[in-house]
Amino acid sequence: xxxxxxxxxxxxxxxEALMASDGYWLDPQTLSGLAEDLGAATRAGFxxxxxxxxxxxIRGARMSAAGWIDRPTADSMGMLGTAMxxxxxxxxxxxxxxxxxxxxxxxxxxxxxTYARQPALxxxxxxxxxxxxxxxGNPFFTTDTAAVLRxxxxxxxxxxxxxxVDGVYSADPKTNPDAVRYExxxxxxxxxxxxxxxDTAAFALARESRIPIIVGSIHAPSSVxxxxxxxxxxxxxxx
Numbered sequence: 001x002x003x004x005x006x007x008x009x010x011x012x013x014x015x016e017a018l019m020a021s022d023g024y025w026l027d028p029q030t031l032s033g034l035a036e037d038l039g040a041a042t043r044a045g046f047x048x049x050x051x052x053x054x055x056x057x058i059r060g061a062r063m064s065a066a067g068w069i070d071r072p073t074a075d076s077m078g079m080l081g082t083a084m085x086x087x088x089x090x091x092x093x094x095x096x097x098x099x100x101x102x103x104x105x106x107x108x109x110x111x112x113x114t115y116a117r118q119p120a121l122x123x124x125x126x127x128x129x130x131x132x133x134x135x136x137g138n139p140f141f142t143t144d145t146a147a148v149l150r151x152x153x154x155x156x157x158x159x160x161x162x163x164x165v166d167g168v169y170s171a172d173p174k175t176n177p178d179a180v181r182y183e184x185x186x187x188x189x190x191x192x193x194x195x196x197x198x199d200t201a202a203f204a205l206a207r208e209s210r211i212p213i214i215v216g217s218i219h220a221p222s223s224v225x226x227x228x229x230x231x232x233x234x235x236x237x238x239x
Contacts, residue, residue, distance in 0.1 A: 006125065006214075008157050009228060010049045010050075010150055011051070016058035017034075019056045026056070031089065032096070033065045038093060041071075046118075046228055049129070049130040049131075049150060050069065051147040051150060054080070058081045063218075074139075075139035075140065079105070083134055086132070089101055090091065092154040099127065101123045103119070112133065117153050120132075130147070144161075146149050146206045152211060158213065158214055160213075160224065161198060162223060164219070167217075167234050168181070168190070170193075185235065185238075188235055191204065212239070213238075214236055215237065
């Protein structure tokens with residue numbers, strides 16, 4: 001299916017995409033470039049929602065695996081990390097002249113609006129970029145799963161997973177020069193091949209909801225807009 005046919009898109013970003021080269025959790029230049037890119041996508045006619053992880057600040061599963069903190073508490077800390085990133089993206093978007101609204105699955109009304117489906121749909125219909133914080137609001141679920149869940153709730157045409165590489169490969173292309181990039185996969189194939197671009201729960205929910213997942217590189221020039229316009233390589237995982 002042509003990427004260009006999609007209109008309402010849920011963009012999934014990793015928290016690590018915001019990190020500075022010196023390891024600081026937030027790089028203003030990267031944030032500004034991302035805001036310009038998302039703004040260009042809205043001006044091109046796309047309706048954009050964004051889910052970003054918190055891995056540049058904290059990873060709940062990793063902390064829990066270390067054994068000194070329980071998983072629900074660690075995941076709650078991770079949700080707060082996604083809220084910090086979301087507020088940073090909202091601020092950068094507004095500074096770039098793009099109307100944006102942060103909504104959080106974890107209620108923090110003095111900081112941002114609490115997520116609810118109908119108001120979220122209203123923000124999208126008004127042309128605002130909707131930044132969704134707090135994951136699903138529950139422990140044990142990744143922000144990948146949160147992205148697909150919100151895409152299903154908000155009637156998005158597709159999820160765009162912006163990664164470090166330009167699609168889904170048969171192996172890690174950074175370590176295996178023989179890795180082959182897939183042009184298209186089904187959800188079942190992605191699960192059966194145990195491809196790590198998204199976790200199994202996210203793929204399973206996307207399959208059940210019949211939501212295509214587009215995988216492309218965050219590092220391409222004007223990456224989000226270029227991927228959605230089909231002018232740079234990507235992989236589509238679709239029913």
